[in-house]
Amino acid sequence: MGGITLIALVITIIVLLILAGISIYMLSGNNSIIQKSTLAKQSTERVQVVEQAKIDVMSWINEKTIAGEDTTLNDNKVKEIITGKKYVKEVKTNSFIASNGEYEILYSELYSKNGTVNPPQEWRTASEVFETSGSTEGKMHVGDIINYPIYYDNVAGNVDPSTGYESEYPNDSYKGWKVLAKGGEGSNQYLVLISSGVPLNYYLFSDDGANSVNNLTTSFFDIQIDPSACTYSNFQRCGFKTSEDGEIINDIQDLYSLFENEYTAKYASGESASYTDNTLGQTFTNSSVEGKPKVRSMTKEDIEAVLGTTINSEYDISSNNLFAIPCKESNRFSSTWIASSFDSTGTAMLYIDSHKGIIGLAGDIGKGVRCVVSLASNIEYALANGSSASDTVKTWDIR
Numbered sequence: 577m578g579g580i581t582l583i584a585l586v587i588t589i590i591v592l593l594i595l596a597g598i599s600i601y602m603l604s605g606n607n608s609i610i611q612k613s614t615l616a617k618q619s620t621e622r623v624q625v626v627e628q629a630k631i632d633v634m635s636w637i638n639e640k641t642i643a644g645e646d647t648t649l650n651d652n653k654v655k656e657i658i659t660g661k662k663y664v665k666e667v668k669t670n671s672f673i674a675s676n677g678e679y680e681i682l683y684s685e686l687y688s689k690n691g692t693v694n695p696p697q698e699w700r701t702a703s704e705v706f707e708t709s710g711s712t713e714g715k716m717h718v719g720d721i722i723n724y725p726i727y728y729d730n731v732a733g734n735v736d737p738s739t740g741y742e743s744e745y746p747n748d749s750y751k752g753w754k755v756l757a758k759g760g761e762g763s764n765q766y767l768v769l770i771s772s773g774v775p776l777n778y779y780l781f782s783d784d785g786a787n788s789v790n791n792l793t794t795s796f797f798d799i800q801i802d803p804s805a806c807t808y809s810n811f812q813r814c815g816f817k818t819s820e821d822g823e824i825i826n827d828i829q830d831l832y833s834l835f836e837n838e839y840t841a842k843y844a845s846g847e848s849a850s851y852t853d854n855t856l857g858q859t860f861t862n863s864s865v866e867g868k869p870k871v872r873s874m875t876k877e878d879i880e881a882v883l884g885t886t887i888n889s890e891y892d893i894s895s896n897n898l899f900a901i902p903c904k905e906s907n908r909f910s911s912t913w914i915a916s917s918f919d920s921t922g923t924a925m926l927y928i929d930s931h932k933g934i935i936g937l938a939g940d941i942g943k944g945v946r947c948v949v950s951l952a953s954n955i956e957y958a959l960a961n962g963s964s965a966s967d968t969v970k971t972w973d974i975r
Contacts, residue, residue, distance in 0.1 A: 623975060626681050629658055630696045633686070637693070649693065654686070685961050697958035699975065703765040705957050706758045714965035716755060716957060718882055719898050721971040722767070723960060724753040724949070726834055727820045728775035731813035733903070733910030733930065735777050735942035737806030742813075744930050744944075746773045746901045746910045754898065756948060757881060766841060766953040770874060773901060774910050774944035775815045778873075781808030782940050786856060786922030792873035792915035792945065793851035794862040797832045801825075812942045835869035839974060841950040843868050851875065856917035870950035874899075876916035876926060878948060887934055889918065894932035903930065912944040 633649070636657045640647045688694050707715035730751065733744030750773040757768040778799070780788050791799050791809060802810040803826050816825045816834060825831050836842075843849065843865040852859040855876070879887055879899055887893070894900050894909065901910040914926035918936025927943050929935050937943070956975050963971040 623973075626685050627696050628661075629681050629686060630694060632658055632661060633693045634695060649691075654693075689962070694961050697973065699956040699958045701765070701956055702758055702760075702767045702951075702953070703763070705972075706755070706765075706767065708758065714959075716970065716972060718755050718757065720755045720969055721772070722753045722755060722769055722957075723971065723973050724769055724839060724951075725820075725837070726753070726949075727817045727822070728771070728773070729815040729817065729824070730773040730910075731775065731777045731815040731944065732942075733774055733777070733901075733912060733944040735779070735806070735812050737779055737808075737812070737940055737942055740806070744903045744905065744908060744910045746944075747904055750774075750901050750910075753949070756878060756898075759950065760953060764953045767951045767955070767957075769949045769951065770878070770898075771947045774912060775947060776811050776945040777813040777942045778913060778945045779806055779808050779810055779812050779940070779942040780913070780925060780937065783923045784809060785917055785924040786853075786858065788913075788925055789851070789853055789856070789915050789917055789922075790860040790862075792913065793875060794849040794860045794865075794872070796872050797828060797868060799828065801828050801831070806942065808940065811945070832869070835871050835949070837869075839951055839955055840869040840871070841952045843870060851915075853917050856920060856922050858922075872948050873913060873915040874946040874948055876914050879914065889926070889933075889935045891934045892932055893928060893934060900928060900932065910944055912946050 633654060637647050637649075686693060705716045707717055711717070728751070730746045730748070732742035733746065735742050752772045753769045754772050755767060756770040758765055759768055760766050778788070778792065788809060800807075800810045801814045803813060806812055811828075814825055814831065816831055817823060818825060818830075818834070825834065845866055847866070849862040849865045849868075849870075849872075850859060851872075876887060879893070882898065883896070901912065902908075903910050908930045909928065909932060911930050912928045914928065914934065916926050918924040918926050924936040926934055927937055951974075957972045958975075959965060960971040960973045
């Protein structure tokens, strides 16, 4: 009896050690909670170092101007101004202006194209900076680029599940994220982003349109990634990466973890993911989304809100570079799903065809997915270095 008790005790200790090891890995391993927290903290600190350097240089310019003295700047003068500041331990020139031993200040971050010092960034909320229509200088508009730190390589817009043949890769310039819309009211206003390119490819099975609409709008993180085989109602190809220079993700939980960041809005307690397909006359609801990032596929309503008109299966969208993505192949566009039913039967979804039109598709095929992301309402935006307030398409940093 004592022997049995001892064995049970040993087994219990082994199990506890294994669980402890798993917990430690979750806290400190690659893509861990601690690692994510550290990277986010470093990103914020680095921005603060750059901004403080700009403030110090601009203050020096103002002091010299008031005193009627020479305000000419060069690398050596900047070096002199910021050397000895508490955030600077090492100062260099050319490749970067200053470093505190951990956060480099790149030349392009401190200097504008004409060689003058970039002014400190002006950070504003979505309600303060976004303009739904118009062309006010310095305002943010639909189609502007947002430096949202989720990275991907483009995948094929078309994958034939029977042969595995891939085609319709977007041009390399179509990466990153663009402004799609603004949501919310008052202090709760937030930005909605759309992937510039095609980070995912989804396999629609014949006559499964309504189910796929539900998957791509309200149950995005319930879709599995299956790169080894073409399984219907799954993502066939995934281009999302662990970091800008990281590895491709091929597991839906890893993808979920990527979007579980400080910038992305999450479903609140008691909130459901919901999408009404007006063509189908049906509302899809998922009440099991508490705490999940607000990510989905592009829908018909997203396009109509930007265009200000109703689209149908014959609508030519080729002139709109927010929705029609040029392929590396000449005179072609990357095929991308529109997560909305083609007709009232629910057998097919709309998609942007490679030959410029929007049509329905009922066959077994894989097409690209444009991801739509809602950002948190407390996020602030500022013009990125190298982007001017007068640019037609501006680039924005976020914090």
